[in-house]
Amino acid sequence: MPQTDTPSEAQVLAGRPAFADALRHHRTARRFSQLDLSLECGISARHLSFLETGRAKPSREMVMQLADGLMLPLGTRNALLQAAGFTAAFPASELGSDALKPFRDMLADMITRHAPNPAMVCDRHWNILDANPVAGTLLSALGKGIQPLNAVRILTDNPDAPGLVANLPDVLAEMSGRIRLEAMEAPSDEILMGHLAVLEAACARHPVKAAGPRSPVVPLILNTPGGQLSFLSTIAHFGTSEDVTIRDLRLELLFPADDATRQALAQFG
Known part of the structure; x- marks a missing residue:
C-alpha cells in the first residue's frame, strides 16, 4: 500500500487561509503567546494552533470570542469576520448620513x-x-x-x-x-x-x-x-x-x- 505523505508545517503555513494569517497577525501584534490568548478566550492552545495554521475553521461565535480576547476595534472585528467568510457584525455608517x-x-x-x-x-x-x-x-x-x-x-x-x-x-x-x-x-x-x-x-x-x-x-x-x-x-x-x-x-x-x-x-x- 502506498504511503500518504503528511504535509510539512511549512506547506501548511503556505496554504493557510486569510483568517489564519489575520489571527496570527493580531495575536503577535498584541504580544500574546498562543497560550496567553487561549487562556483569555477559554479555548485550548491546541485548537488555537489549528486555527492559526488553517487545520481548523472557526465558527462565527469563535471569531467573535477571539476578537473579544484580542480587544479589537469594531472595524477590525468586521475584517476578521470577513476573512473567515462571515458577514460583518457592526454597521459602518457614513458620518454625513x-x-x-x-x-x-x-x-x-x-x-x-x-x-x-x-x-x-x-x-x-x-x-x-x-x-x-x-x-x-x-x-x-x-x-x-x-x-x-x-x-x-x-x-x-x-x-x-x-x-x-x-x-x-x-x-x-x-x-x-x-x-x-x-x-x-x-x-x-x-x-x-x-x-x-x-x-x-x-x-x-x-x-x-x-x-x-x-x-x-x-x-x-x-x-x-x-x-x-x-x-x-x-x-x-x-x-x-x-x-x-x-x-x-x-x-x-x-x-x-x-x-x-x-x-x-x-x-x-
Missing part, C-alpha cells in the same frame, strides 16, 4: 457649549473633522500647510511646531504613547502605523529632557502673540455605540491649566 444626524447634532452642541474653551472632533486617524471657533483660532497656526488637518501631523510636519509648542518634546512623547496603544489594537491599520513612525522620528529629533521629577500630567503649552496658553486635555470615546464610525470618533476637550490661560480665554466669551 441621515442615520447619524442626531449624533452629529449632539457633537456640535457639545463643542459649542465647551466655549470659550477649545474643543474638536477627530476620526480614528486623528483627522480633525470639526472644531469650535476657539480651537479653530489655535489650529490656524499649528495646522498651517497641513492638509488634511490632522492632530498628529500638526506636531510632526509643521516646521514651526518647535516655536509654537513650548513643551513639544513632552507633547510628542505623550502622543506617541497614545498612538502606539491604538496601533496595537489595529495592527493592520497602515495610517496609524505611519503616524507612529513619524512620531517616533520626531521624538528622536526632540528628546524629552530628563531633569528632576516629572509632572503627573502633560499640558499643551502654546506660544501665542499674547503670551503662553497652557491646556489640559481630556479625550472622550463613544463606547456604547455599535456603529464603527461612531466608535472610532474622538472628542477632545481642552481646559485651561492656569489662571492666565483662563483669563485669556474669557475674552472669547
